[in-house]
Amino acid sequence: MTGCSHLEGLVVTxxxxxxxxANGIMSDEGFQPLFDDDGAPLGFARWYLRWLEEAEAQVLPSAR
Incomplete structure (x- = not known):
C-alpha cells in the first residue's frame, strides 16, 4: 500500500x-483519510490485514 512517494500513516492522538x-503531499494531493470498502474510516487493524493479504498474494499468487 505504499509506493515511491506514497506514504500512509496512523493517527495516534x-x-x-x-x-x-494517506500522505499525498508529494503528488499535490495533501493528506486524505483512508476508507474501508464500506465507506467507514479505515482503522489500523483492517489496514494491516489488507496489507498482509496483498503481500501474501504477491508471494503466493495462487492464494487469492
Whole structure:
C-alpha cells in the first residue's frame, strides 16, 4: 500500500486517533483519510490485514 512517494500513516492522538491517512503531499494531493470498502474510516487493524493479504498474494499468487 505504499509506493515511491506514497506514504500512509496512523493517527495516534486527537479525534482521528486509530485511523489511517494517506500522505499525498508529494503528488499535490495533501493528506486524505483512508476508507474501508464500506465507506467507514479505515482503522489500523483492517489496514494491516489488507496489507498482509496483498503481500501474501504477491508471494503466493495462487492464494487469492
Amino acid at each position: 486527537g479525534p482521528a486517533r486509530g485511523r489511517m491517512w
